[in-house]
Amino acid sequence: MDDKKILFSAVQPSGTLTLGNYIGAIKNWTKLQDDYNCIYSIADLHTLTVKQEPALLRAHTYELTALYLACGIDPEKAILFIQSHVPAHAELTWILNTMTYPGELTRMTQFKDKSQRHCDNVNMGLMDYPVLMASDILLYNTELVPVGADQKQHLELSRDLAIRFNSRYSETFKVPEPYISKVGAKIMSLQEPTKKMSKSDANINAFISMDDDTDTIIRKFKRAVTDSDNKIVMSEDKPGISNLLSIYSVVTGTSIEDAEKRFDGYGYGDFKLAVGEAVADVIKPIKEEKERILKDKAYIDKILADGADRASRIAYKTLSKVYRKVGLVPRAR
Ligand code: TYM
16 A cells, blocks of 8 residues: 555445435545545444344345445445455454443443334444444554544544553554544434434435435425524524535535525525435436446455455454454464
C-alpha cells in the first residue's frame, strides 16, 4: 500500500438498506476512494447477533455486495470483502474481550435498544458487538471511519481499546477517528421525525428502502409528517421539515441555504413531492445497477475472494503482532 491513510467501514447485510444507510455511510464512501486506502466490509458476523434465516442471510450478503458496487465502490481502488472470510476479526475480538469490561458494553445505547427489541434473544454476541467492531477497525491500522451518528459511541470504544492496548503492551494500534458528515449523519423517520430512520420500524412508511420503486418513494414522501406552519427552513422545532431539507441537500448536492431559498414560498405538498422526486432519481439507477450486477454471481465471488486475500494480508500482520505482544508463542514453521 502507498502512504495514503487507511479508511475502514462496514454495513450489516441484514436485509433492506435504508436511505439513512446510504446517506449516512455508503454515499460518503465512494467520494473518499481517491484520497484514502479504503477497506469496505460486509459485516455478516455482526448480523448473527439477532436471529437470521440462513438462506436469507446468504442472499442479503450478495445483495449488499452488489449494492456497494452499484453505488460506485470500485474494487480496483477499494478492498471489498466479507468479514467472516477473514477469521482474524473473530480472533482479535477474543484478545480485546479480555480487556473490555461488561459495564462498557451494557451502557451502549444500541445494546439497550436491541435488548428491548429482541428480549427473547439477548445473547453474548449482542453485548459483544462493539468489540467485534473495534477488531474490524483496529486490524487495518485504520485512521478514519466514515459512519452515521448512531455509531459514534461504538467508535469511542474502539478508540478506548486501542489506547488501552497501546499503553499496556506498547504502541500497536492507530487510534481511529470518526468521519461523520455535518448534514445527513442522522436521517430521521418520515413518520416520527424525532426518531432515527430504521429498517426495523414497524411502519413501512417511516423509511425509504433502497429497493423501493419511484412510486413508492414519492408516496412515502407525500405522507411524511411535517408541522402546522408553512415555512421551509431548518430549525430545531421543525424536525420533519429539517429532515426533508437535509435529505434534499445531500441527494442533490445543494447547500441547506440554497435549498431553503429554492423552496421559499412553496407549500409543503410541493416541497415533499420535490424531495421524493430527487430521492427517486438517485435510487432508481442504483437499484437497476444492483439488479444487473446480482445476476453475475461469479463476478461478485471473484471480487470478494480477491478482497479477502488483500484484507487477510494486512489483518494477519496486525494479529501476529498482537499475539506476540500479549505473550502467545508463535507456531513453529
Ligand atoms: P449498520 O449496518 O446498522 O448501518 C450502516 C451504516 O449506516 C449508518 N446509518 C445511518 N446514517 C444516517 N441516518 C440513519 N438513519 C442511519 N441508519 C444507519 C450507520 O451509522 C452505519 O454507518 N456496526 C455497524 C457496522 C459495522 C462497522 C464496523 C461500521 C461493523 N463493523 C466497523 C464501521 C466500522 C452497523 O451495524 O451499521
